Amino acid sequence: MTQKWFLRPFGGDAVMPPPVWMMRQAGRYLPEYREIRSKAPSFLDFCYTPELAVEVTLQPLRRYGFDAAILFADILLIPDALGQPVQFKTGEGPVLEPIRSAAAVAALQPDRVLGHLAPVFETVRQLAKKIPPETSLIGFAGAPWTVSVYMVEGHGGTDCERARDWAYSAPSEFGHLIDILVEATSDYLIAQIEAGAEVLQLFDSWAGVLSADAFRAWSIEPTKRIVERVKKAAPDVPVIGFPRNAGAMIPEYVEKTGVDGVSLDHSVPLEWAAGAIPKSCVLQGNLDNRLLVVGGAAMDSGIDAILKIAETRPFVFNLGHGIVPQTPPENVGRAVRRIRGEG
Numbered sequence: 001m002t003q004k005w006f007l008r009p010f011g012g013d014a015v016m017p018p019p020v021w022m023m024r025q026a027g028r029y030l031p032e033y034r035e036i037r038s039k040a041p042s043f044l045d046f047c048y049t050p051e052l053a054v055e056v057t058l059q060p061l062r063r064y065g066f067d068a069a070i071l072f073a074d075i076l077l078i079p080d081a082l083g084q085p086v087q088f089k090t091g092e093g094p095v096l097e098p099i100r101s102a103a104a105v106a107a108l109q110p111d112r113v114l115g116h117l118a119p120v121f122e123t124v125r126q127l128a129k130k131i132p133p134e135t136s137l138i139g140f141a142g143a144p145w146t147v148s149v150y151m152v153e154g155h156g157g158t159d160c161e162r163a164r165d166w167a168y169s170a171p172s173e174f175g176h177l178i179d180i181l182v183e184a185t186s187d188y189l190i191a192q193i194e195a196g197a198e199v200l201q202l203f204d205s206w207a208g209v210l211s212a213d214a215f216r217a218w219s220i221e222p223t224k225r226i227v228e229r230v231k232k233a234a235p236d237v238p239v240i241g242f243p244r245n246a247g248a249m250i251p252e253y254v255e256k257t258g259v260d261g262v263s264l265d266h267s268v269p270l271e272w273a274a275g276a277i278p279k280s281c282v283l284q285g286n287l288d289n290r291l292l293v294v295g296g297a298a299m300d301s302g303i304d305a306i307l308k309i310a311e312t313r314p315f316v317f318n319l320g321h322g323i324v325p326q327t328p329p330e331n332v333g334r335a336v337r338r339i340r341g342e343g
């Protein structure tokens with residue numbers, strides 16, 4: 001049986017070269033992205049226009065031949081679908097009308113979610129037909145904790161203090177918001193699989209601000225419930241978790257959530273992770289995204305160090321966080337060739 005290269009590690013194989021994709025592989029560092037992005041009136045319209053979303057998903061595949069495509073969308077489509085006003089302001093990032101009371105949670109509209117996100121499923125359906133046959137299609141969502149941070153804070157660039165305060169002071173009230181997100185996110189991911197997604201990633205970008213017990217309650221537990229629901233619907237679709245900056249809590253996250261793979265930020269020593277996390281869980285990561293900006297010999301030696309671990313166990317090459325806009329596109333090409341032993 002021939003299996004797509006990207007899926008081999010999830011079948012337990014340590015393949016060389018490891019499959020490679022990069023978080024934010026579609027984005028502002030690419031001139032062809034900026035060109036097409038300028039045609040959409042807003043970032044949300046862009047995400048909800050299948051023709052444009054499909055095109056920008058394909059752009060990095062044409063340049064670099066990544067082993068996987070990631071659906072072009074955003075983790076904040078879920079709050080938008082729940083009826084919370086969301087805007088993306090140029091130079092400022094996302095701005096939401098913050099939710100800070102039980103009444104505001106009760107006003108969310110879970111019944112709206114799947115209908116509102118229908119254009120995303122159309123994008124996935126078209127991508128499943130248009131990506132090269134050897135490429136895998138990754139669907140994704142934000143993990144409940146990280147999405148709740150944006151919903152409660154109303155914008156990025158905070159230390160998540162309002163969300164943390166609410167979670168500590170009124171856990172059952174805050175837990176109601178998390179429950180709504182668990183349900184909406186599970187439905188959303190299952191619908192992505194039905195439309196053609198072959199792998200899922202759950203982004204918990206703000207996992208690292210939580211204390212150990214709060215991490216168990218608000219990152220591990222909700223993720224575990226989503227993984228259970230997804231596995232019930234589609235037992236064979238691998239799920240990758242990304243508990244960014246969760247450090248020493250990562251092995252417990254892997255064990256308790258049941259994820260098939262874990263994406264590691266660049267602060268995690270790979271030799272430690274390789275000892276602490278069983279080989280049945282694929283490791284993904286974890287080149288510092290600044291090395292992709294810097295390029296040259298520094299980037300090459302960062303890549304080589306990761307490849308030494310990748311040889312020893314099922315592994316997917318990625319960055320520790322998304323590609324930043326200042327990244328020279330030629331550095332991405334050089335990285336992919338180096339990973340594949342071509343340069």
Ligand code: CP3
Nearest residue numbers: 023024025026027071072073074075093094156203205322
């Ligand atoms: O190529 C891909 O990775 C697929 C698309 C994708 C986007 N966002 C597109 C995007 C994915 C997987 C995301 C995930 C996402 N979105 C996360 C989790 C990963 C992470 O980076 O921690 C988070 C926290 C968000 C929320 C978000 N979206 C922020 C904070 C911002 C503003 C910061 C920025 O980079 O502008 C966005 C906007 C966004 N999402 C852009 C893109 C390409 C840039 C917007 C633009 O083109 O105008």
